[in-house]
Amino acid sequence: MELDILLQHYFGTTDLTTLDDAGFEHGVEKLGTAFGVEKEPGRRFALWSLLHALGDAPDPAVAFKDPAARRAAEDYAHAADRAAYRAENS
DSSP states (O other), X not given: OOHHHHHHHHHSSSOGGGOOXXXXXXXXXXXXXXXXXXXXXXXXXXXXXXXXXXXOOOOHHHHOOSHHHHHHHHHHHHHHHHHHHHHHTO
8 A cells, every 4th residue: 555545545635734624634534434444454554554643543452353463553653653752852
């Protein structure tokens, strides 16, 4: 899954800064719905990762029943949060 394709599909643009609040929320809602119905594990993880980057992902313990997928999501979230913290404090 390519980020630009996901952004264009769910938000109608690849530049989220061009969206007003309603447009952004609508895109996040569409993305969340897609995550909720997706069955393929790789696509599901990609959608969850984008939701996480946008600040709207469900907790990994709720989002993933499979222990390996849950652990991968927890690891990803930890690494992303650590990277954001470092960027803010540089």
